Amino acid sequence: MRIAVIGAGAIGGFYGAALSSAGQDVSFIARGATLEALRTHGLRIIGEQTLTLEAPATDDAATIGPVDVVLICTKTFQVADAAHTYLPALMGPDTLVVTTQNGVQAPFVLEKIIGREHVAPGVCRVWSKIAEPGVIDLMGGPKSLVAGTWDDAVTPVLSAFRTALHEAGIATTDTTDIWTELWTKVIHVVPQGAVGALLDAPLGQLLERHLPLYRRAMTETADVARAHGAHLPDDVVETTLGFVAGQDPTSTTSFQRDITAGRPSEFAAQVGAIPALGDEVGVDTPVNDVIAEVLGLAEERHRRA
Template identity: 40%
Template sequence: MRFAIYGTGGVGGYFGGRLAESGEDVTFIARGAHLEAMQRDGLTIESPDGDIHLPETQATDDPADIGTVDCVIVAVKAWQVPEAAKAMRPLIGPDTVVLPLENGVEAADQLTAELGGNHVIGGLCGIVAYRERPGRIRHVGVDPFIRLGERDNRPSERTVALKDSLSNAKGIQAEIPDDIQVAIWSKFLFICAMSGVGAITRAPIGNTRALDETRRLFIAVMEEICAVAQASGVIMPDDAIERAMNFIEALPENSTASMQRDIMEGHPSELEAQNGAVVRLGQQYGVATPVNAVIHAALLPQERKARSD
């Protein structure tokens, strides 16, 4: 398949690199020093599953240079999706599939609004990875996985073909869950709690999960998310919070969420797409979300400052 990776940070760099390693036709969309390093020296991925170096990579900052592709993997930050959706139009042909891997629950709707629902499928991923420096991605935790499916859960040839291409790459577990919306909200459950609690405490997951006070905070955030999901028509499993907490327990002690790292470093973050989205959707569906509202309000001044800077 012919892939375009829109956003070549930890997520896009890792999954795109693994696809390229397996022989797929992959072009990375990046910018600045990262793009220059990839064009000059290729892409390096350091991973517990085995390091790789791609000495030559197809990389550009202009989607028009690429033309239409079979699949666009969208791996920008959640707050960048609306802008990316407009810019990726040159990549979209009649049969192009767009797979969003953002944190949050709104990316597919945002892409659909710009590109049309016939192109966009549901998706999520799991990985702890980041861009260590230009041209180098470091994978530090979680066995990397991608889950994808048609947004209405109907079987389709295109999702099976995409799953097979992803599964053929070393270091990627790909599957089509029975209900992609439940899968997306289940991931949102733990990443939103981990991001919000991590951002207000400035502590890694090993510290926050060890304290009764912050463990209760994780659970309170998740209870509100489950209530909002149900109000929106997504019925979460009875053990959804238990499973999310088990995932948090399994993370390396020094793990931090990308939203937490961005806030701690003074960068614009996914606050509005995570805890802010819980508050916003709660208001839409008439669900009280006081814990997420406090987290959102506590972090909002720094978020506004990062965006104005």
């Protein structure tokens, strides 16, 4: 199938490379130093796997034309701009645009631009980072990508994409509840990044010294998720805590690293979104309210600096 990947960074670079190496027709949309690197040296995966491949890359989506699937792998705050800039040339009548961002906001951003019939909410789990433009350091993790349609209907394009993922060695499931999948990852990722950024603490410290606060932030997030219709097990918080306890205690989330370094962050789509999402369904989130207020002020200061 024909696949376009918008953003050849840690996420788009890995998944695009895996699909391309498995024989799918993959084109990358990139800009600046990344585009130059892809054109000059191709795309390289280092770390747990080693791979170098030619990567058709452009900053002009019109040279690609309509595709079956678009993987949109930008930061959440870049989704709207990327959609307006690139999607008109990539869309066919049955094209699905798969989101990969943390949080639940990206599908709603796209819905307003292309209509929910074209939006495929996605959940990716891979530990990777940009070593340099065009070079992705793969550090492990589940290396999975789960996608569904807005109403969980299985379309021919979605079915073919799931098959392509299997053939590429990317773990996936034929989920019938993509929104629960999205919220499950929110509970895993957002409280860690929020509390970690608030206290400038890695995961190991969150699980020891700051565990009560970490658990409260996670519990509130799970309450909001259930009120929004996510079908979560009663022990989702303890199960999630048990899972992260097996990860590198020095690890931090990309959101935490961005906001503490003063870079543009996904604050608005992550902890910044939890209070309003709670208000929508009548769920109080006092811990997340305070964290969002403090980190929101930090975000504003960085933008003004």
